[in-house]
Amino acid sequence: MMKMKLVKTLLLLLCVKLFCYAVIGAPQTCPANNEDKCGDSDEWKGEFFPDIPKIKYEGPSSKNVLSFKWYNAEEEILGKKMKDWLRFSVAFWHTFRGTGADPFGAPTKYWLWEDGTNSLNMAKRRMRANFEFISKLGVDFWCFHDRDIAPDGKTLEESNANLDEVVALAQELQTKAKKRVLWGTAQLFMHPRYMHGAATSSELKVYAYAAAQVKKAIEVTHYLGGENYVFWGGREGYQSLLNTDMERELNHLARFFEAAVAYKKKIGFNGTFLIEPKPQEPTKHQYDWDAATSANFLRKYGLTGEFKLNIECNHATLSGHSCHHELETARINGLLGNIDANTGDPQVGWDTDQFLVDIQEATLIMLSVIRNGGLAPGGFNFDAKLRRESTDVEDLFIAHIVGMDTLARGLRNAAKLIEDGSLAELVRKRYQSFDTEIGAQIEAGKADFELLEKKVKEWGEPKVASAKQELAEMILQSVL
Ligand code: XLS
Ligand code: NI
Numbered sequence: 001m002m003k004m005k006l007v008k009t010l011l012l013l014l015c016v017k018l019f020c021y022a023v024i025g026a027p028q029t030c031p032a033n034n035e036d037k038c039g040d041s042d043e044w045k046g047e048f049f050p051d052i053p054k055i056k057y058e059g060p061s062s063k064n065v066l067s068f069k070w071y072n073a074e075e076e077i078l079g080k081k082m083k084d085w086l087r088f089s090v091a092f093w094h095t096f097r098g099t100g101a102d103p104f105g106a107p108t109k110y111w112l113w114e115d116g117t118n119s120l121n122m123a124k125r126r127m128r129a130n131f132e133f134i135s136k137l138g139v140d141f142w143c144f145h146d147r148d149i150a151p152d153g154k155t156l157e158e159s160n161a162n163l164d165e166v167v168a169l170a171q172e173l174q175t176k177a178k179k180r181v182l183w184g185t186a187q188l189f190m191h192p193r194y195m196h197g198a199a200t201s202s203e204l205k206v207y208a209y210a211a212a213q214v215k216k217a218i219e220v221t222h223y224l225g226g227e228n229y230v231f232w233g234g235r236e237g238y239q240s241l242l243n244t245d246m247e248r249e250l251n252h253l254a255r256f257f258e259a260a261v262a263y264k265k266k267i268g269f270n271g272t273f274l275i276e277p278k279p280q281e282p283t284k285h286q287y288d289w290d291a292a293t294s295a296n297f298l299r300k301y302g303l304t305g306e307f308k309l310n311i312e313c314n315h316a317t318l319s320g321h322s323c324h325h326e327l328e329t330a331r332i333n334g335l336l337g338n339i340d341a342n343t344g345d346p347q348v349g350w351d352t353d354q355f356l357v358d359i360q361e362a363t364l365i366m367l368s369v370i371r372n373g374g375l376a377p378g379g380f381n382f383d384a385k386l387r388r389e390s391t392d393v394e395d396l397f398i399a400h401i402v403g404m405d406t407l408a409r410g411l412r413n414a415a416k417l418i419e420d421g422s423l424a425e426l427v428r429k430r431y432q433s434f435d436t437e438i439g440a441q442i443e444a445g446k447a448d449f450e451l452l453e454k455k456v457k458e459w460g461e462p463k464v465a466s467a468k469q470e471l472a473e474m475i476l477q478s479v480l
């Protein structure tokens, strides 16, 4: 009897609870250590992340993991708001399609909103989670591949129809949330048809398929008001030169880009086209090896005016350069358009796509960005994932927060370095011998070898000054 009564009471309680859910939506939870924050219900509202408040700036002394210590969106640094220098973007593929699977093991992440399928309904639900996530995080942009946001169909028509359905919802959600697309792209590397490449495939029908897919991806990026469009040539490269006509493949790639430019103009898409260099992985050799190789490709085919580069820091280190080097190479060639913000592991030789946490590296990155006058219409896309072993929903927020704080700190440091001026002075002094009459003649291309030989005879053996490398490092360290 007692038991029956208990069951009845429990059932009643459950009904009341269910009724409440139906009327007021999902319950709001309030972590024990954060009770004082739960008064303001708007901060915690949400269907997917009810345990996470809207992330706010609390300053460097805050111990709240769910707050910014250095990124203060509205604060002005060197005459521009932090949010306008940084233009952060969440990468849909890592944050919402990353499962933690690796070549040795199954997925490790089981997000509550996932139902384990790749259905259209699931795609829509995920899209809603995406906008709740970026709204709580306080980021203005997002980036996507066509196939991350909507399931691939059996035919191109079916894939396009799926994409249209998800994109219509994305458009509605992003308007409501006041968010924007930093860039869109086509996934031309996962499907087996692309095993020999897409635009550089040895198969004509694959080239055509890739063209049709990119055509649609540009259309939906345009529809969503995307500010850029990225070409990452994951399989545009080779595994063996013995079976490869490299010259023909590169010509095909150039024709593909020309056709993309023509189509972009035809439909009135004004976003910037970006090429994302990477030396290898998945191919042994990717044609867009690094910034210099990509710049040369664009120049050879007369495409420099139509494209800029999207520099990814982990790709930079894979090609044997620092991220700073790649950014400077892009910048001095007038090609710095966007940054895929991530980092590799110094002990690991592949694209681990970790969130950037190195403050010194971030300072050098921001030095290039400031010298470039910012990145707009580009920005910082977090092409970064949680590691396999990080499996809490909270980790998704923490990872982005630390990534944003690292770059914000880099921005503050770089501004200090510029305002201090001693590094610039060190560099100026190093080259001051060229600030002379003969130096000016050399730089203007007016000093021939005979003149310089005459001068050497007049001057004798040159006295060579110190490079002051350690001093430069000391100055850099003083702002970290
Ligand atoms: C992979 C690339 C990829 C591009 C978009 O290494 O970084 O994620 O950014 O296709
Ligand atoms: Ni990338």
Ligand code: NI
Residues within 6 Å of the ligand: 312, 314, 315, 351, 353, 383
């Ligand atoms: Ni990458």
